[in-house]
Amino acid sequence: MTDQNRGNKINQPVSEDTDLREEPNVKERNLTANPGDKIADEPQSVEEKAKQVAVDDVPDITGDKITVPTYFVVDEPNGEKKALHHVKDAEEISDVIRQARLDENGNRIW
Numbered sequence: 001m002t003d004q005n006r007g008n009k010i011n012q013p014v015s016e017d018t019d020l021r022e023e024p025n026v027k028e029r030n031l032t033a034n035p036g037d038k039i040a041d042e043p044q045s046v047e048e049k050a051k052q053v054a055v056d057d058v059p060d061i062t063g064d065k066i067t068v069p070t071y072f073v074v075d076e077p078n079g080e081k082k083a084l085h086h087v088k089d090a091e092e093i094s095d096v097i098r099q100a101r102l103d104e105n106g107n108r109i110w
Contacts, residue, residue, distance in 0.1 A: 036070045037087055046073060049083035072096075075108075 036054030052070035060066045071083040074096050084093050103109050 036068075039085060039088065046081050046083045049073070054086055 034054050036052060036056075049071040050069070050073045053067060054070040055066070055068040057065050057067055068086060071085055072089075072093055073081055073083050074093075076082055084096070086093070101109050
């Protein structure tokens with residue numbers, strides 16, 4: 001290659017050689033899109049689930065920074081609290097939102 005051709009060389013991105021990497025990639029580690037989406041292997045209380053965050057302080061489509069809990073804690077009509085996973089229980093979360101109603105003081109009624 002002449003000096004003139006070396007200056008015209010184009011470097012294109014290519015896949016890295018997986019045998020040279022020291023750490024496994026995301027697919028090899030079997031990670032979800034967000035680490036907070038993962039459901040714990042051992043049982044947890046509603047209080048423990050309520051503290052978990054799936055996405056923290058990231059911009060949404062409007063640019064506003066948002067925090068998304070891993071579980072949404074809802075009050076059942078019988079007074080019990082239930083933790084719904086934001087991905088696995090998305091349909092049930094939608095149902096709860098549709099059922100919730102507010103009175104004139106902003107209090108939720110069923």
